[in-house]
Amino acid sequence: MTESLATGGPADDATEIRERLRAAIRREIARHDPTDDARQPLELIVESSLRYSEKDGALSVTALDAAGNPLAGGEGDAGAEAAIAAVLAELRRTRPALFKAAAVPDDTSGRDGLAADGPAPERDWLDVGSPDAPPAQGAAAQTAGTRPWPAFGAWFHRQMPRWRTAAFHGAERLDALRRRLPETLRGAGGTARAFLNRLPPGGFANRRLALGAAAALVLAAIAIYGIARTGSPAGEPGQTGSVGEEAAANRxxxxxxxxxxxxxxxxxxxxxxxxxxxxxxxxxxxxxxxxxxxxxxxxxxxxxxxxxxxxxxxxxxxxxxxxxxxxxxxxxxxxxxxxxxxxxxxxxxxxxxxxx
Known part of the structure; x- marks a missing residue:
């Protein structure tokens, strides 16, 4: 490594140590000849598999597998190199498509070249290959993956903000309709009474017909009012203020x-x-x-x-x-x-x- 990972006292905080370790990860990844679009994902995968701490003025780095068991590591530059190389070797074994070359040319590492060919891995992503993972679980995992519940759960969470906004609009409209309904009925009732008073005297039959017409008028007034409230323009300040703010917050x-x-x-x-x-x-x-x-x-x-x-x-x-x-x-x-x-x-x- 061109830059030592040894700590130098209080000035070397966690951020500095992390940046030095990331630089070491990038150098080791370059040695393994990854594909062009694999570099950034490999950096994140390797970093998430490392645990490091300061010990006696030197950085101690340990690589963990998917089950949390240590793979390799040690103190100082050599320990960091060993930990990073162990993670990349496991990735090369389980994800050969991430690398161009079949093996890393390194005469001093003592590691044998790892073939890029092999059966396609069936593990879930980010599982970097627990050595004791039972191979028979593939069929059960595939059967579980075909169930609709995971898809429904993801769809439900994605639709929830839109449902919340629609429910808010509906609640406001219902509340406004509830407050103004008595006024609407009084207005419709007054119109009906005026209509009845203007009828000429013609007996009970005419008045019964007029009462039916008045009732229809009241119902029509209620229906028209409800439709008008439902289809009211979205720009009314009484209805869209908080919803607009919520939509802005979501974006x-x-x-x-x-x-x-x-x-x-x-x-x-x-x-x-x-x-x-x-x-x-x-x-x-x-x-x-x-x-x-x-x-x-x-x-x-x-x-x-x-x-x-x-x-x-x-x-x-x-x-x-x-x-x-x-x-x-x-x-x-x-x-x-x-x-x-x-x-x-x-x-x-x-x-x-x-x-x-």
Whole structure:
């Protein structure tokens, strides 16, 4: 490594250590010759698999597998190199499509070249290959993925903001109608009485007919009033003030530690955020997979004009691209070329939604 990972005292805070470790990750990834569009996803995957701390003035780094068991590591530069290399070796074994070369040319590492060919992995995305994962679980996972409940849950969360706005409008209209109904009935009743008083004396039959007409007039007045209230212009200040503010809030930029709803949907500060360019599909993985990947990190989400989706970034990396690269969903027609290329790479590697 060109820059030592040894700490130098109080001036070396957690941010500096993290940046040095990220630089080491980038150098090691470059040695493994990844594909052009795999570099950023690999950086995030490797970093989320490392745990580091200061020990006796030196940085101690440990690599963990998907089950949380240590793979390799140690203190100082050598320990960091070993930890990063262990994660990349496991990724090369389980995700060969992420790399161009069949093996890393390294005479000093003592590692044998790992073949890029092999059976397509059937694990959910972000599972970097627990060595004791039972291979027989593939069929059960596929059967569970075909059930409609996960799809319904994701769709329900995406529709919830629109339903909340519609319910708010409906409640205001019903409340206004309830307050003005007595006045409307009094006006209709007065009109009916005036109509009856103008009738010439002609016996009971004429008055009975007139009463029927008056009742129809009252009902028509109520119906017309209700239709007018339902179809009132959206710009009336009494009805749209708070709803407009809520809609503006939903379209504002969001930043915070997200709650994962599914692999294409987050909840950031109570707002449902759909990842731009990502369509949920069975087999994309469990919410816990994405939550473990984010590892409590903050995301920054910007709304995309003309859609109900956001582009979210974690540590400067596009989250939609990472999800699609790992087979966590399918690319929508509006997805960027980079996102579509990431989804195509996942399809070729037969991972996530493409594993069946």
């Amino acid at each position: 504002a930029s969001l930043r915070g530690v997200p709650e994962v709803i599914d692999t294409s949907t987050l909840s950031v500060k109570g707002q449902v955020v759909h990842l731009y360019g990502v369509e949920w599909a069975p087999g994309g993985g469990k919410p816990e997979d994405l939550a473990r990947y984010l590892a409590g990190r903050e995301v920054a989400c910007e709304p995309v004009g003309g859609t109900n989706a956001h582009r979210c970034r974690v540590d400067g990396k596009d989250l939609s691209t990472v999800v699609l690269y790992n087979g966590g969903g399918k690319a929508t027609p509006e997805a960027t070329e980079e996102m579509k290329a990431a989804a195509e790479r996942a399809r070729q590697a037969r991972i996530g939604v493409w594993s069946r």
